[in-house]
Amino acid sequence: PLKLSQRYIDDYASDLKNLNVLPATANPQVSKTMPLIIQFIEGLIQKGYAYAAQNGDVYFRVTKDEDYGRLSNRKLDGMQAGARIEVGEQKEHPMDFALWKAAKEGEIFWESPWGKGRPGWHIECSAMNLAELGEQIDIHGGGNDLIFPHHENEIAQTESYTGKEFSRYWIHNGMLQLGGEKMSKSLGNIVSIKEFLSTRSADVMRMLVLNGTYRAPLLFNDDTLDAAERNVERLKSALKPASVSATGYNSDALSSSIESAKKNFTEAMDNDFNTAGAVASLFELSKVINTARDNSATNEQLKPAQDTFKELINVLGLKLEDKQGSSEKDAQVNALIAERNEARKNKQWKRSDEIRDQLKEMGVTIEDSKDGTTWKWS
Secondary structure, eight states: OHHHHHHHHHHHHHHHHHTTOOOOSOOOOGGGSHHHHHHHHHHHHHTTSEEEOTTSOEEEOGGGOTTTTTTTTOOHHHHHHTOOOOTTOOOSSTTOEEEEEEOOTTOOOBOOTTOSEEEOHHHHHHHHHHHHHOSOEEEEEEEGGGIIIIIHHHHHHHHHHHSSOOEEEEEEEOOEEETTEEOOTTTTOOOOHHHHHTTSOHHHHHHHHHTSOTTSOEEOSHHHHHHHHHHHHHHHGGGOOOOTTOOOOOTHHHHHHHHHHHHHHHHHHHTTSOHHHHHHHHHHHHHHHHHHHHTTOOHHHHHHHHHHHHHHHHHTTOOOOOBOOOHHHHHHHHHHHHHHHHHHHTTOHHHHHHHHHHHHHTTEEEEEETTEEEEEEO
């Protein structure tokens, strides 16, 4: 089991890196936190919040916690109505949850004061939190499907153990939906990150998420992904250099747009992580930069606004990098563009169109302007 979990840990770390997610400061593991988990459970038993059953299980006593259910706005009486004690369980109350489970034949186990067993799902998170972050934390995140019972139980056991408020803020995100249904292994409608990145860039995934509200469901389909890809391309335009023939531009609009973009971006992010509003401020800044470039702004004049733009997209983890080809392929593209330019010069429009189509099939996007032809891998 530990070798299997390490494989998933490695895959997870690789996926995060490929999505341009910065690595965490610490990556605790349950198997390496076992002494604290056992100490945590012993402390809850000593305080009267937990009890050991004769079969080697240990349960949290929900009736001892007067605030149980406050995160999910549930009352214990209402929960009890639909709860039942499974065969083999030795609970005092149907809603009591497991802190330690006695090992079944063939299962991985650790030695404990209650015999061979393994920790319950909820206690693992509380113990790792305590080990890495201390008794109190500022923000606890997770999917909205974890509010009850997982996060409710984390609060109950942690606050009963420490006597302090566990987390100041709870931030729950909506589910990713494919075809109107939540993505889940049980439904078999999973698209892996590796599969996604084989056809789309990490920026597209980020843009899809950033354009929504984190608490709301997120629709994952070709239409929403295409829209996200178009938005990424729109933002990329702000990073283009000035025209080689640029003569200069009244840069007052550029200067004022820098402060405006920072202000609007910060206000949006401070408003419950309104990332869609933050992205809107980037589009506004991009529009001003592109207008200035079209009106002959020099690279020197564009630089302050583009530096601010880079600073803000970095906050959102966007790279906005064009796809890279090999030097051999780049040379081939340059040769075809040179041939196309010659054909256009000689008014050989059919040959010019043939080369454009050939470049498109190669995955190359070209753009003609008064200053010549530019291209990029699409």
